[in-house]
Amino acid sequence: MPKVTEEDVVQIEIKIDEEKCVGCGTCIEVCPVQLLELKKVDGKKKTSAPDQSFCLKCHMCEFHCGYEAIKVYPPFEGQQPTDQAKAPMRHRHDH
Amino acid sequence: MKEYHLEKEVGFKCDTWPAKGVPDIRPFPEECWEILRTLDLKPLRGEYRGFNMDPLLENVDSPMAKGAVRVFESEKIEKICLWWQVLSGRSISGAVIGFPRDDYDFPVMLIDWDEGRGPGHGMVDHMPLCDIVLNEDYRIKYLDKLDGIYRDYYDIIGPPSLHVWFRTLTGPYYSFFRTKSGGTDEYRQRILNLPLKYLKEWADTVKEAKPIEDPAHREYCIKRKKVLQDWLYVRDPVASVMLRCYGKELGSLVMKGLS
Numbered sequence A: 001m002p003k004v005t006e007e008d009v010v011q012i013e014i015k016i017d018e019e020k021c022v023g024c025g026t027c028i029e030v031c032p033v034q035l036l037e038l039k040k041v042d043g044k045k046k047t048s049a050p051d052q053s054f055c056l057k058c059h060m061c062e063f064h065c066g067y068e069a070i071k072v073y074p075p076f077e078g079q080q081p082t083d084q085a086k087a088p089m090r091h092r093h094d095h
Numbered sequence B: 001m002k003e004y005h006l007e008k009e010v011g012f013k014c015d016t017w018p019a020k021g022v023p024d025i026r027p028f029p030e031e032c033w034e035i036l037r038t039l040d041l042k043p044l045r046g047e048y049r050g051f052n053m054d055p056l057l058e059n060v061d062s063p064m065a066k067g068a069v070r071v072f073e074s075e076k077i078e079k080i081c082l083w084w085q086v087l088s089g090r091s092i093s094g095a096v097i098g099f100p101r102d103d104y105d106f107p108v109m110l111i112d113w114d115e116g117r118g119p120g121h122g123m124v125d126h127m128p129l130c131d132i133v134l135n136e137d138y139r140i141k142y143l144d145k146l147d148g149i150y151r152d153y154y155d156i157i158g159p160p161s162l163h164v165w166f167r168t169l170t171g172p173y174y175s176f177f178r179t180k181s182g183g184t185d186e187y188r189q190r191i192l193n194l195p196l197k198y199l200k201e202w203a204d205t206v207k208e209a210k211p212i213e214d215p216a217h218r219e220y221c222i223k224r225k226k227v228l229q230d231w232l233y234v235r236d237p238v239a240s241v242m243l244r245c246y247g248k249e250l251g252s253l254v255m256k257g258l259s
Helices: A026-030 A060-064 A083-093 B028-039 B136-152 B164-169 B186-208 B215-235 B238-258
Strands: A013-016 A037-041 A044-048 A070-073 B065-073 B077-087 B091-100 B108-116 B120-127 B175-179
Touching: A013 A044, A026 A060, A060 A070, B028 B077, B028 B091, B028 B186, B065 B238, B077 B238, B091 B186, B091 B215, B091 B238, B108 B175, B108 B186, B120 B136, B120 B186, B136 B186, B164 B215, B175 B186, B215 B238
Parallel strands: none
Antiparallel strands: A013 A070, A037 A044, B065 B077, B077 B091, B091 B108, B108 B120, B120 B175
16 A cells, blocks of 8 residues: 655645625535634634645535635636536525 | 444444544444445455556555545446545545446446534435436336335435536436434434445345346446446546545545545
């Protein structure tokens, strides 16, 4: 079995656009490792990712965000979901 | 206490790698193996579609993930993968994906499930190997046996996968569900009972399966199976996780084991 070290693990970065983020919490709900949390920015709730080391790079936060406020890099290389696929999660937190 | 054979016969058990925040891990891989071990499986060794499968005979280990990706074969089964991972020490993922050999056209078995401290998801299906509009007999023969189970669990079946390419592959009894936060509540037990029922039906299907007689149907099913496998290999979002956790070489091998 090939040994996997820290160097083999793909490095990632989660970027959150606070202007687009409405603090709905959808990304927090779908993250399988509960990496994301809400913080107050100028009195408004925004998502933050303080410790990204245990992010799985599943892109669930990105797929489910109805506001395109969160991106995981490097980008997901497989088939992208359609805009229609994003809609079912959005209606639950209408603002 | 029920006796399970997974640890002795395959080399791991459900709590080999603990997941923070998931109390009382249900012995789901053990329960799957109790069904699978009736199919005369043997480890898939050596070359499979350009990949050497031998590294998967051992448990996998990386700073981000630990678990088992075991692949097996039998007289009728080209490849079946029993997959159990703990990711980032926080999330459990399990899967069973099985494909018929070229001489058979029974459906592809699919179980996929994950849970952690927060909500997770799961899905189960018998994926048809051919078009079931033009081949309604196929649906009647292989898939309609799931109708009673599907109706019994209809209340927990939730929205389908986000990914349109995946929805294209699924059968009429495809079931998708969301797990709630870790715990031993009745809901969680029910949603894990559903895939086990599908797996039992699939195992019975395999035991009764006869080789394809029509050469044209055989050729068509082989072609469609290969496309299905290629799509799972290339498009499955779990590939992103596997490459992140295991790096390109082992991550690609894990995906080939799954697809």
